[in-house]
Amino acid sequence: MAITTAAPALWLRREADWSIIIAAAVMVLFLIVAPFVLYPVFLEKALCFALFGCAFNLLIGYVGLVSFGHALYFGWAGYLSAYAAKSWGFDPEFAVLTGTVTAAVLGIVAGGVAIRRQGIYFAMITLALAQMMYLVALRMKLTGGEDGIQAVPRGHLFGLFDLNNEMTMYAFVLVVVLAAFFLIYRIINSPFGEVLKAIRENELRAISLGYRTDRYKLVAFALSATLAGLAGAVKALVFQLASLTDVHWTMSGEVVLMTLVGGLGTIFGPVVGAFFIVALENYLAPLGQWVLVIQGAIFVACVLAFRRGIVGELASRLRVRL
Amino acid sequence: MFEIFGIPSQALFGQLLLGLINGSFYALLSLGLAVIFGMLNIINFTHGAQYMMGAFVAYMLLQYLGINYWAALVIVPVVVGALGAVIERLFLKPIQRLDHLYGLILTFGLALIIEGLFRNYYGSTGQPYAIPDELQGGRNLGFMFLPNYRAWVIVFSLIICFATWFAIERTRLGSYLRAATENPTLVRAFGINVPRMVTLTYGFGVGLAALAGVMAAPIYNVSPQMGSDIIIVVFAVVVIGGMGSIMGAILTGFALGIVEGLTKVFFPEASNTVIFAIMIIVLLARPAGLFGRSV
Numbered sequence: 198m199a200i201t202t203a204a205p206a207l208w209l210r211r212e213a214d215w216s217i218i219i220a221a222a223v224m225v226l227f228l229i230v231a232p233f234v235l236y237p238v239f240l241e242k243a244l245c246f247a248l249f250g251c252a253f254n255l256l257i258g259y260v261g262l263v264s265f266g267h268a269l270y271f272g273w274a275g276y277l278s279a280y281a282a283k284s285w286g287f288d289p290e291f292a293v294l295t296g297t298v299t300a301a302v303l304g305i306v307a308g309g310v311a312i313r314r315q316g317i318y319f320a321m322i323t324l325a326l327a328q329m330m331y332l333v334a335l336r337m338k339l340t341g342g343e344d345g346i347q348a349v350p351r352g353h354l355f356g357l358f359d360l361n362n363e364m365t366m367y368a369f370v371l372v373v374v375l376a377a378f379f380l381i382y383r384i385i386n387s388p389f390g391e392v393l394k395a396i397r398e399n400e401l402r403a404i405s406l407g408y409r410t411d412r413y414k415l416v417a418f419a420l421s422a423t424l425a426g427l428a429g430a431v432k433a434l435v436f437q438l439a440s441l442t443d444v445h446w447t448m449s450g451e452v453v454l455m456t457l458v459g460g461l462g463t464i465f466g467p468v469v470g471a472f473f474i475v476a477l478e479n480y481l482a483p484l485g486q487w488v489l490v491i492q493g494a495i496f497v498a499c500v501l502a503f504r505r506g507i508v509g510e511l512a513s514r515l516r517v518r519l
Numbered sequence: 520m521f522e523i524f525g526i527p528s529q530a531l532f533g534q535l536l537l538g539l540i541n542g543s544f545y546a547l548l549s550l551g552l553a554v555i556f557g558m559l560n561i562i563n564f565t566h567g568a569q570y571m572m573g574a575f576v577a578y579m580l581l582q583y584l585g586i587n588y589w590a591a592l593v594i595v596p597v598v599v600g601a602l603g604a605v606i607e608r609l610f611l612k613p614i615q616r617l618d619h620l621y622g623l624i625l626t627f628g629l630a631l632i633i634e635g636l637f638r639n640y641y642g643s644t645g646q647p648y649a650i651p652d653e654l655q656g657g658r659n660l661g662f663m664f665l666p667n668y669r670a671w672v673i674v675f676s677l678i679i680c681f682a683t684w685f686a687i688e689r690t691r692l693g694s695y696l697r698a699a700t701e702n703p704t705l706v707r708a709f710g711i712n713v714p715r716m717v718t719l720t721y722g723f724g725v726g727l728a729a730l731a732g733v734m735a736a737p738i739y740n741v742s743p744q745m746g747s748d749i750i751i752v753v754f755a756v757v758v759i760g761g762m763g764s765i766m767g768a769i770l771t772g773f774a775l776g777i778v779e780g781l782t783k784v785f786f787p788e789a790s791n792t793v794i795f796a797i798m799i800i801v802l803l804a805r806p807a808g809l810f811g812r813s814v
Contacts, residue, residue, distance in 0.1 A: 490639070
């Protein structure tokens with residue numbers, strides 16, 4: 198495999214942990230100060246996409262699996278979360294849980310089908326499965342078809358905190374995203390994560406060492422789908438809306454873009470990439486269809502000349518792990 | 520008129536015909552994908568956009584230059600194919616030694632650029648393209664009404680598909696191509712210009728997509744998103760058939776078109792998801808695909 202990740206040599210690792218602690222501290226500090234300077238809703242959106250990107254990166258960056266259908270979990274978790282909050286009157290924590298569990302189930306099923314083929318076929322299968330569920334969403338009553346599920350109540354977290362207050366909402370999103378981020382970091386650095394990286398580098402060799410790589414891949418896929426679902430479920434509450442946009446293939450492409458721009462296989466890459474792309478789209482929104490062209494151009498430029506991404510480039514310049 | 524399984528023959532055969540039409544586009548597109556994959560080892564995500572470009576170039580030729588359908592049938596694949604060759608030289612050649620995934624991401628980006636550009640100038644509503652005069656009307660076969668243009672599309676794409684099969688499997692040039700797919704270094708050592716062959720192969724595959732686009736123009740409206748709608752279905756077709764065999768790609772394309780048409784008659788709600796459902800079943804039962812060698 199020749200995926201350009203910023204994985205440094207082993208001898209770098211002892212001091213490298215410091216770089217991660219420092220970067221994490223900077224990130225948390227920024228996210229605490231940010232809502233007093235920037236629009237909280239913008240930050241909430243960027244945070245949801247950051248988590249979505251991190252979940253996606255778990256697969257592409259650490260297992261070497263390219264899913265082109267991650268909108269499936271993001272979008273459907275959003276639908277179920279919105280539906281639970283609106284029609285069943287669930288509190289936000291249970292609504293989010295409903296969405297996340299939905300994504301987990303979808304991830305196990307879709308992952309079980311997709312890992313039967315490798316490489317390029319894997320990407321096509323995940324894309325096809327996502328398109329199938331997009332067409333289902335288009336027709337089902339539960340999803341509201343073209344209208345989506347609108348006016349989703351944010352409700353009171355644990356019956357105590359009113360999420361209609363924007364700052365409370367921001368705090369909720371921040372805690373969820375940071376917790377998930379930490380979880381992903383722990384997964385990557387666990388013995389399980391080491392096996393995943395071994396599969397990325399040389400799957401046949403991992404098999405010959407006695408690892409049942411299919412099981413590892415399936416678990417990684419399910420985890421990635423679940424966390425993508427968590428992001429989608431929270432996003433549905435933030436915007437009080439679940440719509441077809443979030444299950445469409447363009448959304449699957451967007452998460453690839455964010456992760457690529459930030460840096461495949463870096464811990465902070467998807468976060469930086471998500472903030473970059475969400476900010477970019479905010480500024481470019483008046484340009485209409487040109488956004489598609491610009492996104493495409495960024496894809497091409499990244500692949501041709503900037504494969505390490507922002508964080509990956511930074512890490513290799515500073516010779517640290519980020 | 521008579522009935523089969525309680526369905527009027529007119530409706531049944533009408534949908535079957537529509538299925539065959541879709542099938543011929545699936546076949547042409549998956550054929551192009553398979554040819555490109557064999558030589559370049561990338562999945563050409565831009566394929567849908569190039570199919571859409573085929574339809575649009577035909578539309579523009581008629582609209583602005585008054586060039587008719589028959590001429591477009593020749594000009595468009597050459598023009599779009601040449602553009603494909605340029606894309607190969609500029610974008611795909613530099614990354615040919617990298618992991619497959621970069622080829623996929625790059626061609627995805629190119630597809631976004633092309634679709635975005637056309638959406639900018641033509642919006643997302645479709646533009647009509649008239650059926651050429653010679654193929655207007657149709658004939659009554661007794662059990663169904665057969666529009667001439669649709670009959671032409673099916674026959675012509677069958678001819679193109681088998682001509683491609685013949686060229687690759689039975690001619691000298693085709694044998695060079697197959698040899699270069701197996702072992703490019705060795706073929707180069709025999710004095711054959713493999714990089715040029717790669718470029719031409721990509722151009723040829725793209726030309727097939729453009730040709731399908733020209734043929735599709737009078738049937739569907741010419742719209743910027745027509746490519747992305749069909750390419751994902753074609754990916755499923757390719758997964759079902761496997762890309763190891765040219766004939767496999769052709770047969771799978773037509774067969775799935777027919778299945779889709781039949782589903783429209785008997786179970787209309789599932790008609791646009793049936794191919795994906797078949798893909799899942801095939802993956803569970805025969806992971807390498809119907810005609811594929813295990814990857």
